[in-house]
Amino acid sequence: MGFILKASKMKNLKLTAQTICSALLFFCIGLTSPSSFALEQVIIEQDDESTANGHIDYSGSWHRDENTWSDTTGAYVNIRFNGTSIVVNGIKGPDQGIMDVYLDGVFLRSEDNNAPRDRNAFIFSEPKISGGEHILKLVVTGKKAPEGTGTKITIRNVAYTKDDTLVVDAFKMTQIPNSELSIQATSSANDSGIANAFDGDSATHWVANSTENQTIDIDLGHQYLVGKIGMIPDINQLTQGRLRKISLYTSDDGVNYVRSLDDVAFGSNEWTGRQAAINAGFAPSTDQIFYYLHLPEPRRARYLRLAIHSTWNGVARVADFKLYRYIEPAKPYSPKTFKLPIFQQNVYGDISHGQKVLIEKGLQVQAWIPIEGSGRRELSREDFDRLNITGVANYSQRSLYPENFLSRNPDLLWSAAKFPFGNSKLTALPPTTGDSPLIPQALIDNLSKGVSICLGDEQEYGDLIQRRNTLAWFEYARSHFPDQIIHTNQVEGQFRSIADWEHYMTNAEPDMLTYDYYVYSSSGRDEDVPYLALKNMNGPRKYASLGVDLTGNKPIPFGLYLGAYKTGGNSYAEGWYEFTESQKKFIPFIAMAAGAKWFSLFRVEYDKYGSFLFGEDGWPTHHFFEYANIFKQMRNLGPHLVRLQNIDLAVVSGQTLELTDGVKNIVDNDLPGRFNNGYFQFGDWSRDRNPSYHIESVTVVNPETVNNGLAQDVFIGYFDLLPNLSEQQLSFFSSQAPKYFMVVNGQTSGNGRTFKAQFGSSKETKQNIRLVFSQSGTLKKVNKNTGASETVPLIAIDGGYELNLSIGGGDGELFFWQE
Structure with a gap:
């Protein structure tokens, strides 16, 4: 038997037989358990999908997010069970329609799920059924109530009993x-x-x-x-x-x-x-x-x-x-329960909520856009498609939701930034009763397309008022957006100490960590780029790897913002500086090599003075098309990366020519040394660092004139499969234990220089990288232009097997051993 207890959270809960029996009945009818039972998702193995205890068959088009839903007329689900009562828990709301219900081939009735929104509603219950094998059939009719807005049928979980203790009797x-x-x-x-x-x-x-x-x-x-x-x-x-x-x-x-x-x-x-x-x-x-x-x-x-x-x-x-x-049952209550194939632990495994959302929605490359009423021109659908972004978030608007844009493009994903006040600070506590007027109805009606909700922006967690408000808004947001990623966004230093980080992780329990830092400016230096990129990634990457319980058993995703505006004397100021191609590539590729899975482009505007994506005539610039190509490549790598967990990042350090007292000296970069051992899972590459990946040596040659012809840093990110993935997710991979690694060329050019002096294209900053392996097994590369996995031929040499790569500046390649 397998069952799930789904409710609010309590730390360090010890399960006794009495607690389990008491709490079970709340799962089985789909209600939140009382505070004295408050459980985080507790799973008692094993999953129960066999025909002996219950089985689900689908027909027609059904969609999978954290629920199962369909609005296709005639689609149905057959639920096979052996019991005396059954309850189907799902969603009721304005966008939910009418379903026909059959038991053992006999029509019972139609159920109308149009009602005030309830995400834990009984959409069907039958308390008294003769014992034995049964098939419950739910059919999408495509019909809705006159006042309804949609015809969806949404299912969350199912419970049934095999004795005379009825599920619904327990709640009279x-x-x-x-x-x-x-x-x-x-x-x-x-x-x-x-x-x-x-x-x-x-x-x-x-x-x-x-x-x-x-x-x-x-x-x-x-x-x-x-x-x-x-x-x-x-x-x-x-x-x-x-x-x-x-x-x-x-x-x-x-x-x-x-x-x-x-x-x-x-x-x-x-x-x-x-x-x-x-x-x-x-x-x-x-x-x-x-x-x-x-x-x-x-x-x-x-x-x-x-x-x-x-x-x-x-x-x-x-x-x-x-x-x-x-009324509570006089005897211990232990119904047989089973989970739908789309239910979290079956489809995804015992992984964090944020990881589940990104597996379902894909690696995210979103963009902030201005919306109606902002006085700025709104993004066209043609430019959205050409840019290859996955979804949109509004830019600094109180409404939080680009309603008109998405009403014209209902197929697009969206996220909300600066929730709920449209500014950086969480200036007040959330309402304690009723629906919040801060949540637009259009957003509520389109939750299935929502990916993430960011609470405020760049608030100081060390500020005790902001801390209090942040924790309160996390609880509020989870109750309104249970299927979205709830997170905040910080810059370096807004967690002032390890204690701040640990308090945030264990109390707010974010679904994801994100940050923003824009490395390039009119006063920057090329040699500082890798250090600054990794320095600001340090905290989010470390604590995302540890997860909210700080054990590392259930990591959460992390992500970052990418720059698309002209910077000034520093990376946060607006000015005249425009990023080079190698610079635009390096930040997302080094982040992916370190494990990032969520990106948002700040920002997409037709304003020629603030954004470099469009020219005076409103037509896309070369920057637009360079980003479009990068985003296509990222999305092609995404199906692999969202199912992986980065375990290490190593650097083959390059060299730089420095001028000291009028004398030019070649200096080793020693990037790990600049972190004073404070970096998490990062250091100099060596053959013994991750021997199971079979890399014996790495040699780097700079064939171009940038960096005075000296080899620059090359990075290697190492991945394991995401812990506790379900069998369904593991079936994505072509072998049982693939070993993934990503090679990134860290050479960029142009920081602080005018366009004619930049020499910053990916071609002008390419490097030749020679890898020697200790084995000749099947090495695959994920082709980032097509998404296909291709076998890489290795050349036998004395002492190993050779692979020669030419990787453009800032670019990267993803490989895996098919083991």
């Missing part, structure tokens, strides 16, 4: 007997004691003696799984003292309370209708006058605190309260 409610309760109130007027509100008699009532905030403390007598609260106002004074806004707190010990409902109201719309009926001469029963507050998720607690913030017309008056708990 019953009233907690008043006889078990002990109650105290802040105040009561005369004989109108608080006990009158818990005696089951609507003719008696409690009245507060003050209009100030009131508090009611309730000891339930036992620990229960609380689900809802009912309330009857004083039926003798229907217009006086009705509760308006309340908060609910829960506690295990009566001392430490957790807020479960914040500043919510007992249904005013229902009240208006009932009051109208009374005014018209109808006398509703007390049951008809009951108002209910449902907790958004079950809360296990013994103690409740009801805080009354405001009332309608005077002091609080209540005839009766009723408290309800969920």
Whole structure:
């Protein structure tokens, strides 16, 4: 049997049999578990896809992100199971349509999934089925409700039982007997004691003696799984003292309370209708006058605190309260469960959320673009396609989402930057209730195309206010964007210490790390480029490799911004300096060799003064087409790189001619030495550094005149397969244990020089690189122009096997041994 517990997070959880049995039922119906069970995704092996326990068959076109969905009329899924009840958990929302449901070939009913958005909804449940083998068939009809916006059918997970304990029975409610309760109130007027509100008699009532905030403390007598609260106002004074806004707190010990409902109201719309009926001469029963507050998720607690913030017309008056708990099974509850083939652990394996998204969506080469209302010209679809980018993010606009652009191009991926305020700082905490007006409805309706959400931009994590707000927005964003990558973006130094980094990783638990640093400027030097590129990559690469638990068992992806604007006296200032081809290539290729999987071009604009991608006439420049070729190559390497984890980066150090006291001296670069041993998994190349890759020697020759003809740095990145990939992902590779490595020419030219003095094309900065291997096995190269894997012929020489490469400046090649 295999099952997944999917809920909020708790560190260092120890699973006991009781905890597992209790928590299981929340997975099986698709609800978030109560805080006392709060579990990160816990998987108890083994995966259960065999026909003995359950099996899924698809027909038609189904899409896979972190859910399975289809909007193709006639597409269906057959769910085979052996049980007495079944629940299908999925998504309801305006873009969800109508499905037909069949059980064992017999039509049961149609289910309309158009509803307020719910990402953990029952889209089908059948509580009583005769025991035995069954086939449940869900069919996409292509139909929708009149007010609906789409016809999708989306499935998240499935659960079924094999005995008489029904999944849905576990979540029926019953009233907690008043006889078990002990109650105290802040105040009561005369004989109108608080006990009158818990005696089951609507003719008696409690009245507060003050209009100030009131508090009611309730000891339930036992620990229960609380689900809802009912309330009857004083039926003798229907217009006086009705509760308006309340908060609910829960506690295990009566001392430490957790807020479960914040500043919510007992249904005013229902009240208006009932009051109208009374005014018209109808006398509703007390049951008809009951108002209910449902907790958004079950809360296990013994103690409740009801805080009354405001009332309608005077002091609080209540005839009766009723408290309800969920019915829990008397015996241990262990349903058989199985996972859909697209479900995270089946499709991807036990890997981090960010890695899953990038495997599904692909290595990302996005671009910041201006949007409608910014006063800047919007990117055309023709230029989007020619640039070979994967998706767009808006540029410094409060709306966060290029709605008009994407409405015209609904097939494109998108990301949001500077969420939620459209500026760098997270200046306030997130809202605690309701939907945020900061999230455009168009974005919500197009979440399936969303890749990443960046919270703020370049905020100082060492600033305690920014730290507090950052952590709060992570929790908020995850609840609204569970299928997107949630991250922040920093520059070097905004994590001021190792303690800052470790606090961020273990508390924010980001899905990805990104940074921006633009190496090139009108005052820069070529010899500083590799050092500056790696120095700013250091922190994100290190901690992404370690993952949020800092163990290295589940690494997260990292990425960076690429420059497309003219720089000035420093790389952040705007000026006249334009990047050379070798410079444009080097940053993404050295980053990929170090393990980066996400890139965003800053920025794509028709402004001739700020961007070098377009000329005065609005036509693309040579920079545009050079980047377009680079991005095509990156995307062709992407299917391999997103399934790999970088384990090391080594440098064959080059040399530089330096002028000291009027004397020219050839100086070894010694790039690792400049990091003072502070770099993670980086150092001088040697044959013993990664012997399983069989590289015996590396020789570099500079055939060009740049760098005075001296050989410049060459880098080799080493990769393993991403840990814990599923069998499905491992099937991507052509052998069981391929050994990937990437060779990058670190020579660039042009930094700080005018166009005519740059000599910075990739051809002008190429280097000849000779690799000698200790074995003659099958060596493959991923052709970055086509994406095909091609066998590389090796030449037998004394002591090994030779491969001669000519790699342009800043460029790289990806190889793997098919072992």
